[in-house]
Amino acid sequence: MIISVIALACAGSAIAAIAARWMPRALVPALVLEIAFGIAIGPNGLDLMEPGPTMELLARIGFGMLMLIAGLEIDLDMLLARGRKAERTSPLTLALAMSLLTVAMAGAGAWLLLDPATPPLHLAIYAVILSTTSVGIVVPTIQERRLADGPYGQTVLSTALLADFFTMIAISVLAGIVVSGRAEGALGSLALVAVGGVAIWLLPKLLARIPVTRLDSRTSLPLIRLSLAVLFLVAWLAETLGSELVLAAFLAGLLLGRIIPRGSHRRETLEAIGYGFIVPFFFINVGLKFDIPALFASPTALLLVPGFVAVAFANKIIPSLLLIPAHGRRMAVAAGILLSARLSLIVAASDIATRIGVLDTATNAAMVLVAIISAALAPLLFNLLAEPSPTTLAKAEA
Template identity: 40%
Template sequence: MEGISFFPLLIISGLAFVVPVIASRFPGGMIPIVVAEILAGVAFGRAGLGFIHVDENIWLAFLSQFGFAYLMLLSGLEVDFGLLSRLGGEGSSRMRMLLDNPLVMGLGIFLLTLIGAGIGAWLLLGDVPLSHILLFGLILSTTSVGIVVPTLKERGLTRRPFGQVILMSAMVADFATILLITVLAGILANDNIFRISLVAMLFGLFFIVTRVGARVQFHRFVRRPMEELAHATGQIGVRGAMALMVVFVVLAEAVEAELVLGAFLAGTVISSLSREEGSSLRVKLDAIGYGFFVPVFFITVGADFNLDALRSSPSSLLLVPALIGIAYAVKLVPSLILKTRYSLRQSLSAGILLSSRLSLIIAASVIGLRLGVIDEATNASLILVAIVTSTVSPALFTYLFPRPKTEQGRAIIVGAGQLGMMLSDRLTKEGMKSVIVEIDYEKAQSAREQGLEVVNGDGLSIEVLAIAGTLGATAFIPVTSDDETNLKACLLAQENFNVDNVVARVNAHERVGEFERAGIKPVSRPVAIAIAMDNLVLRPDIFRVLAEPASQNEFLEVPLLNSRFVGHPVDQIHLPGDALIVLVLRDGLSFVPHPATILEHDDLLTIAGDRESVEEARRQLRDRNGLATSS
């Protein structure tokens, strides 16, 4: 196509592929991927090598805007309506229910932020009209949902209560400031009330679509074609999500609101209608967004950073430290209300992440510049504040709130009956991530209400098993009441996902041999009861420790991967606390180690002791980098 060069997109695509690989090499994920993408954009954009010029490529600018809109769609998709409605529960006091609700906490943080930002704006601007102080205060109150959501997602926090509090705080800050700035800017520009009220109509449409969708989505005339066209070339769910996003974005433009508002509302509609976190649609939307559109947005944000504007205005550089200090203060102080539910470290880390600013503060400062509330120097300073906070805040959050402790593998359980839910709960308490696959919608919902992770789908579907995370799973455990289903599911896991540890419930004891010949570890009811009774008679104390997840003591099998321990005798291995090596499995043979026993790489060690000591010992023994020491 004449006049269009794909070279900038080649650079961006290459960066989108390389940057996560480089970022992952930093210990503990210290540099979030979104931050690395922004910095890469700065390096290759107008302030660096000059390979990417967003302002000179209309189609690249469009991809950046679309990526931003798509990120807002994914942000809306992360809102857990089930959590918002469940927290508190029966028997909780009204105050406890309020403190447990992420939306209420988010509103509280935003109101306190507004007060602090207003004071900060007054200190900076001095004797100016009240409307100018209010608008500047709103500019300082913004938060970048575009930074918050990917950072929380990297940490696996988006669906946890703490993550939902941060997410809702960011959402409230972003969209309340959008609405308030829209109204205030309209008043300052002498717009009529009718045009301002059109924004409220957008929310009205959101509630109508949500209510109507909830009523018709399970109707057979809707559900059947949606299921038939959900795969292969149909992908009707993805098409519908895209169309819904564009509809809301166009409507937002029509009422002269920010496009992020429309895209976010579209995401919340999808979230309210499809609450299954591991659903096929959500996985596909995530893959499309974080695989292409979102990296394009962050890289182009960095590429468009105008360093020359700051160099030409020394006064703007002097203003930057004060703006950065106020930007953090107005978020950190209000976040201390989280101390009522979380630790001080968590509260401060939330405030730091909420201090991230990006596109919205830039857009809001442009509005302020157009209305004469701020000048060119202040506008340039706010842009630098956006770059600094969006780079530093996620990194600080990562430092203060490191990744959750590594789980002891992942188990895929097929069947959400009483046995499946009990097994999932026990494995989770033991530190192993578990995902239940259940074809029946009601059973899946029941398990989800118990706080278990569930994928609603057929356990004999390769696609469903892939969505559940069977590839790379530590164990695969079908526990349905149908032996044929259990056997077929096991064979799928072995043949298509290379799962070695396959355990199955066998209802007909005479079929145990059939499962064993297929390399499956069968558990039949008579055998399970006999083993339990045998242990209760011969070794009751050990059995109690193994059977009770709440026990303070622990037995754990750990492969020796840390080279620092290899080649050392057992009496030179100083494990934390009271953790002891009580058994060694090597080359298929197990033996009790003596003080002079030399440990070898890949020995499977059985560690006994209190839970905390055993967990720390597991971490040290499995450390492939060899950072943990043996003495």
């Protein structure tokens, strides 16, 4: 049974990856196709596989690996250095302002769309879910357009990274409060952040005395083994403290990002293990659990989809207008559209909210549909709207 589950999931991830590369300019991320594959083979499709303990465990490990890789993407030194050295408004300052506006607009949008009797704590969770951004889509899109090294690209990347960072903390804290029914329920997540902060500050300094070459080997792979050990240790710590895996794995990624040098082939090895094998289990499991009958049986949930999509784009595009003085209206709107892409984190946050009873299955399905729509539309619209970078123009002219 376990072998058949792994075999089907691996086949599906391979098909999704090949199909995504065959599409013009890879417009649809492979992750969307993995969700579609899960729907196709699940109870609402061919019924070849059902959600179960085996797939749930593999999906949970895959999700942890996904969040660890997301943490690896964040360059804390770059963010802080940009904020100190820039002469005018820095990318980090703009990113903070845009992120705060995004949360405020997401909260206002949720308040307008939902039942007036919705508890404030539940509204806050909806606001967090609708504030997410997909770093996995934003980063490669910015890099493909050769914008990553300029102020515009740094601002967009900083905004996406901050959105992920604060969303992970917020959803973990709010989930703890909902589950416990008291504010003290947030203490586990706050304690995890405190422990993670100390480790991120202290461990890299202690390990700096050890040459990286001593931690590298083509056969024993100490850095890879260390990374996987850290992931599972922080997951165990999060469980002990009553926090969420999403936060623990992300903090582990931040820590490892300070230990494993940028440009190291070991980062590529971790991404290969994650995206090539274990992460697809998470997205295929999302497709397996995607409850189409519940969605279509709930007129309220169906009506929420266009509303959520509108809020998801508006709460990124409007704050991005702050970029107009520095980058012009067209590029500002393009940034907002790209930041509107949601995928892994909105699905994860929605899954957490469903597990703790804030969202029902129909609303969760609506959120997954919003993720698929935004992930498919945002990169396409950005590429149509964004002006080519000077480097790209120079290459084209040559």
